[in-house]
Amino acid sequence: MAIETPKRVHSEPVVVNIGPQHPSTHGVFRLKATLDGEIVQDVDMLIGYLHRSMEKLAEERTFTQNIPFTDRIDYLAAMSNNLSYCLAVEKLAGIEVPLRGQWLRVLFAELQRIASHAMANGTFVNDCGAWQTPLMYMFREREKILDLFEMTCGARLTTNYMRIGGVAFDPPLELWPALCSLLDEMPDRLEEYAALTVDNEIVLARSKGVGVVSAEAALNASLSGPLLRGSGVPWDLRKADPYCVYDQLDFDIPVGRDGDCYDRFRVRLEEVRQSVRILNQVVERIPGGPWQAEVPLHLRPAAGEAYARIESPRGELGFYVVSDGGPTPWRFHCRAPSLINLSALKEMTVGRSLADAIVTLGSIDIVVGEIDR
Amino acid sequence: MTVLLDLQVVADQLRGAVPESVPRVDTWAVIVDAGHLVEAVRFLAGSALDLSFLASLTAVDRESHFELVYHLQSLDRNHLLTLKTIAEDHETPCVPSLTGEYRGAHLQEREVFDLMGIRFEGHPDLRRMFLWDGFPGYPLRKDFLGMPGTLSAGLPGFPHESGENRWPVPGSTPVIPQS
Numbered sequence: 001m002a003i004e005t006p007k008r009v010h011s012e013p014v015v016v017n018i019g020p021q022h023p024s025t026h027g028v029f030r031l032k033a034t035l036d037g038e039i040v041q042d043v044d045m046l047i048g049y050l051h052r053s054m055e056k057l058a059e060e061r062t063f064t065q066n067i068p069f070t071d072r073i074d075y076l077a078a079m080s081n082n083l084s085y086c087l088a089v090e091k092l093a094g095i096e097v098p099l100r101g102q103w104l105r106v107l108f109a110e111l112q113r114i115a116s117h118a119m120a121n122g123t124f125v126n127d128c129g130a131w132q133t134p135l136m137y138m139f140r141e142r143e144k145i146l147d148l149f150e151m152t153c154g155a156r157l158t159t160n161y162m163r164i165g166g167v168a169f170d171p172p173l174e175l176w177p178a179l180c181s182l183l184d185e186m187p188d189r190l191e192e193y194a195a196l197t198v199d200n201e202i203v204l205a206r207s208k209g210v211g212v213v214s215a216e217a218a219l220n221a222s223l224s225g226p227l228l229r230g231s232g233v234p235w236d237l238r239k240a241d242p243y244c245v246y247d248q249l250d251f252d253i254p255v256g257r258d259g260d261c262y263d264r265f266r267v268r269l270e271e272v273r274q275s276v277r278i279l280n281q282v283v284e285r286i287p288g289g290p291w292q293a294e295v296p297l298h299l300r301p302a303a304g305e306a307y308a309r310i311e312s313p314r315g316e317l318g319f320y321v322v323s324d325g326g327p328t329p330w331r332f333h334c335r336a337p338s339l340i341n342l343s344a345l346k347e348m349t350v351g352r353s354l355a356d357a358i359v360t361l362g363s364i365d366i367v368v369g370e371i372d373r
Numbered sequence: 374m375t376v377l378l379d380l381q382v383v384a385d386q387l388r389g390a391v392p393e394s395v396p397r398v399d400t401w402a403v404i405v406d407a408g409h410l411v412e413a414v415r416f417l418a419g420s421a422l423d424l425s426f427l428a429s430l431t432a433v434d435r436e437s438h439f440e441l442v443y444h445l446q447s448l449d450r451n452h453l454l455t456l457k458t459i460a461e462d463h464e465t466p467c468v469p470s471l472t473g474e475y476r477g478a479h480l481q482e483r484e485v486f487d488l489m490g491i492r493f494e495g496h497p498d499l500r501r502m503f504l505w506d507g508f509p510g511y512p513l514r515k516d517f518l519g520m521p522g523t524l525s526a527g528l529p530g531f532p533h534e535s536g537e538n539r540w541p542v543p544g545s546t547p548v549i550p551q552s
Binding site for chain 2: 372
């Protein structure tokens with residue numbers, strides 16, 4: 001007699017805590033998953049372990065004093081955060097940035113994008129199961145970029161380089177040959193990454209068709225950055241709402257097709273190639289002249305409000321700054337892409353195995369400092 | 374380039390579709406009556422304006438009332454609208470939730486609730502996010518724990534700014550909220 005096995009055995013729901021300290025959460029982030037066997041039935045995120053009340057602290061400091069806070073919001077893309085905040089204050093105070101300052105901003109924002117995407121892709125492949133080795137490959141170029149940052153402003157991670165009205169320093173002369181040699185070797189390095197990871201069986205098996213989010217769902221959930229583009233929406237603020245001199249630069253927006261983890265990974269990889277393209281144009285075309293506007297020491301923007309956003313490596317990074325005419329912002333709000341990109345986490349993970357949830361979380365590329373602020 | 378929508382034109386369209394929904398327009402935003410907020414947003418997202426992407430949601434404490442600020446974006450037509458609504462009651466502010474219209478409002482409304490203490494009527498899962506249950510008060514409100522000896526919002530001057538000595542500022546004593 002044939003023994004009939006039921007198609008699916010259900011178990012008592014089991015609650016598994018991933019984090020707060022867990023290698024796959026890339027920070028102090030706790031994911032509470034309710035499991036039926038191995039299948040995720042519900043996820044809930046418990047955050048706030050890294051909450052440093054930046055928005056409150058910023059209300060008690062002057063506009064210029066707040067720039068270092070923005071480094072610490074997203075410590076993997078400090079330049080982008082500096083830039084977005086400075087753009088907001090410049091909009092509020094009506095300050096024009098000199099041309100060289102704008103080009104330098106683009107230069108460092110794009111270098112930061114490469115560094116951040118190297119980290120994101122490295123840890124993503126890590127989460128897929130290719131433990132540490134690909135991460136070290138990606139870190140090789142990130143290291144060189146951080147050296148360039150150190151050369152320019154003395155800091156590697158929390159750069160505090162942008163200023164209201166421009167940038168803090170003109171890069172030293174030795175930056176340019178170092179940058180050119182990095183840009184020369186990047187195409188080969190990118191080929192190497194692609195050969196190692198794009199057709200890698202581990203990456204394909206773990207990320208194809210995992211964590212799918214459709215274009216409609218992504219838009220409704222306010223997702224932005226590589227998540228939105230991975231779902232096939234060609235939305236990039238560098239093209240859609242150009243800031244600095246992006247409207248004079250030639251680059252493409254890579255988009256995915258299926259909206260799965262693999263597509264997001266591919267989008268990031270391709271964005272690095274586009275950033276190299278932008279950087280080559282910047283090196284060729286950067287004009288001379290002053291890099292900082294003359295901004296009053298006691299900066300008091302007129303009462304009003306401004307919302308400025310940029311395409312940070314993680315998505316739409318916006319700063320909403322309200323002034324009442326005093327020396328400090330009345331309100332300082334950061335529209336954090338890491339937090340808002342988690343809006344669709346439930347749709348992406350429920351109904352699949354717990355191992356897939358880890359890969360999905362890795363593909364969102366969260367920075368916990370930005371989630372909690 | 375993202376176009377900022379003409380506030381007066383949008384206000385007229387909104388008044389036509391949802392009567393009495395727009396009491397006024399300020400320099401930056403269309404101000405929508407809280408009671409008509411969901412209807413108004415449904416119109417903005419569904420009509421030819423196509424404002425179907427909630428770019429940002431936040432709140433500002435104006436001391437006598439709260440301002441909720443929504444940045445709505447159209448990806449197809451590439452324009453942006455700032456929408457505001459007022460929560461009049463400063464003690465227990467409450468506005469309707471937009472979670473029915475935008476999935477992306479979930480976490481942002483929870484954040485505003487956690488730090489500003491504004492209740493969102495109709496939010497399916499409104500609980501504290503960064504702070505723990507039972508945390509006394511709402512830190513982003515202006516009356517929450519002023520730091521003595523530091524600048525605080527709305528002060529008249531910089532420390533050591535020329536002119537009369539404005540430092541330290543009288544009346545900047547801390548107020549500890551009672552839970």
